[in-house]
Amino acid sequence: MQIQILGPGCANCVTLERRVQESLARLGISDAAVRKVTDYGEIAAYGVMKTPGLVIDGAVAVSGRVPEADEVDELLAAAR
Template sequence: MDIKVLGSGCANCNKLEQMVFDVLAEQNIDASVTHVRDFKDIVSYGVMSTPALVIDGQVKFSGVVPSKAKLTEVIMEAAKRG
């Protein structure tokens, strides 16, 4: 699974990145996690507000830090699709 956190490095972007690592560790899921900070790369996903979360090329969240429960649900769904 390929996960990208899109954002400049603001507090919310860093919070989302940490939550992703926490969920992956708690659920024992192996994934590649990248924090994309370059504005051109962020816009290439069609994202206009950050933080955003992209899993396997699909934007899952944009402009919001989801609850940990919702983040876990989205990551678990993606892991099942595999």
């Protein structure tokens, strides 16, 4: 599973990354590659205008808000 966290490094992006890591551990997903995307050009290339953004396997799953832990669980479980 390819996961990208989009955001220049603000507090929301850090929270989102932590939630994703926690969720991966909770669901026992070990084959996920998590990458942080901080470059504005690259963030814009995903069509995201409001950070943070969460991209799972190439599709933008969430943008402009930090999803709750149970929502991250749902999104990652669905992508497994």
